[in-house]
């Protein structure tokens with residue numbers, strides 16, 4: 001059993017995670033642990049039974065926390081894991097650092113190549129686990145090294161090429177808790193890098209519902225081969241499939257798709273996590289029935305209904 005007094009970090013019982021997620025709805029976690037530092041985390045992992053459920057979450061910009069909540073323990077890496085350091089063309093960032101802060105630190109030092117991170121809400125831990133990407137660049141393209149702890153608390157340096165990273169997927173996320181990463185950029189004119197950050201910001205504001213209660217892309221874009229197999233244009237995006245099956249006007253409880261971007265689901269104010277999930281499942285069903293193609297959730301649905 002875990003004795004919470006053995007650790008310096010903070011424990012919260014029945015933590016209201018859903019309300020802290022980007023969707024601002026959903027259930028609680030039985031136990032939330034926010035470690036004080038890496039030793040605190042390693043000690044906790046060493047003592048936490050391997051057969052008990054354990055989950056690590058960042059800023060929950062990519063999750064629906066189901067209404068029935070999450071069993072076991074959720075680890076959140078906060079401020080003690082948010083350091084960012086620039087050395088030459090390398091940027092070291094803790095898993096709790098915000099993507100936007102990493103992009104800004106790189107820009108300030110005149111390092112280009114990490115601007116894509118600036119528009120992706122969330123932490124470095126979440127970005128690694130999702131191989132987050134935007135505008136043609138993904139985390140794996142700029143990654144130099146990753147530091148992780150295994151379930152038993154053993155420190156595990158990871159080489160990105162062994163991490164099995166693909167489209168919004170990272171095989172190494174299962175069984176590992178990422179604690180930090182080293183990115184590599186290239187020396188560039190500071191003003192140019194800053195301008196690219198500004199451009200990304202204004203593009204985001206125009207095309208995404210960033211001030212809404214949302215969770216990013218609901219569905220992964222189907223591959224060109226899969227679309228072709230279903231007899232659909234190879235460049236069709238998930239939002240176009242949502243539009244094709246009436247997703248623009250569909251509302252379930254307080255959940256609907258955003259007018260600004262039809263692949264972004266939003267909580268209009270009183271949605272439950274069940275409303276959000278039912279909306280996504282209904283769209284998947286319609287696309288399956290109408291187009292013979294299965295859309296896959298990009299948003300993680302966590303916990304019990």
Ligand SMILES: Cc1cc2nc3c(=O)[nH]c(=O)nc-3n(C[C@H](O)[C@H](O)[C@H](O)COP(=O)(O)OP(=O)(O)OC[C@H]3O[C@@H](n4cnc5c(N)ncnc54)[C@H](O)[C@@H]3O)c2cc1C
Pocket residue numbers: 022055056057058059060061062063077095119120121122123124125126127128129130131132133134173176177178179208209210214215216217300
């Ligand atoms: C408005 C908006 C726009 C978005 N635009 C984009 C975009 O352009 N591109 C894009 O890729 N995504 C986008 N997203 C989705 C989201 O920002 C990314 O998936 C982001 O990487 C999630 O980070 P997070 O810290 O919030 O992770 P969370 O949502 O908290 O967790 C996501 C996954 O990562 C795992 N995880 C988190 N931390 C760790 C860790 N330390 N170690 C191991 N696993 C961990 C969790 O277990 C979970 O499976 C957008 C979201 C929003 C709300």
